[in-house]
Amino acid sequence: MTEEARHRALARGLRILEAVADGRGGLTVTELAELTGTDKSSVSRLVATLVDLGFLARLGNRRVVLTGRVLSLAKGFQKQYNLSEIARPYLKELCDVVGETVILTIRQGDYTVSIEQIDPEQPFRMVPHIGNLAPLHATAAGRAILFALPVVEQHRILDNLRDAPVEHPEVRLDRESWARELELARSRGYVWIPRTDDVERVAALAQDRNGLPLAAVSVYGPKYRMQSRVTELGREARATAAKMSRAAYGIRAREHGQ
Known part of the structure; x- marks a missing residue:
């Protein structure tokens, strides 16, 4: 066929x-x-x-x-919708603290999709990202999710996305660079991908009760405002992601794979 x-x-x-x-x-x-x-x-x-x-x-x-199995699809949608509701006050708080755009991203197969965006009162703002799809390996949010998956699944996804089109060549991730980037993300507790454009992005992972990806919290903004604050913003994103995990599941997020 x-x-x-x-x-x-x-x-x-x-x-x-x-x-x-x-x-x-x-x-x-x-x-x-x-x-x-x-x-x-x-x-x-x-x-x-x-x-x-x-x-x-x-x-x-x-x-x-x-059958009842169709209802499980509706429950999946409802779970995502509720996640936005749960996350929104924490995203707003993070946006107010850092003064930059904050985005909530979830996994959709081998890709990510943005489901919530909070913008600051700044003269330069990010264009809307709601509904945007991106390969898991090509964005900070995607890598925050990717790096928390079982290693075998990470390898499968990287192989599947080997020829996927990306906006910037420097975001490509193969198995050789994967181990290095994974270790960096784990040591930092957040993901940051140096890029040649004028925008900085840092992301951290909110986990479910099993330590698997629930969503990624990202901070986006112009490089001239964020470049000297990457570490600070990464830590703030990580703290917000941990609050979301506790709010969604009543758990303390583990330190891993962000």
């Missing part, structure tokens, strides 16, 4: 889930074909796959309904 065909199949599968969610008492394959504009044979195959994956269940009247 080509990549384009896989994309089409995924889109059809999602439309089927949406149609079943809107239908009361379940829907038959014929009804799904009519609602989604897809031929019955394709719908039948997709329904079978979704049943095998546990997202749909068959009833005795040939109808299919959603």
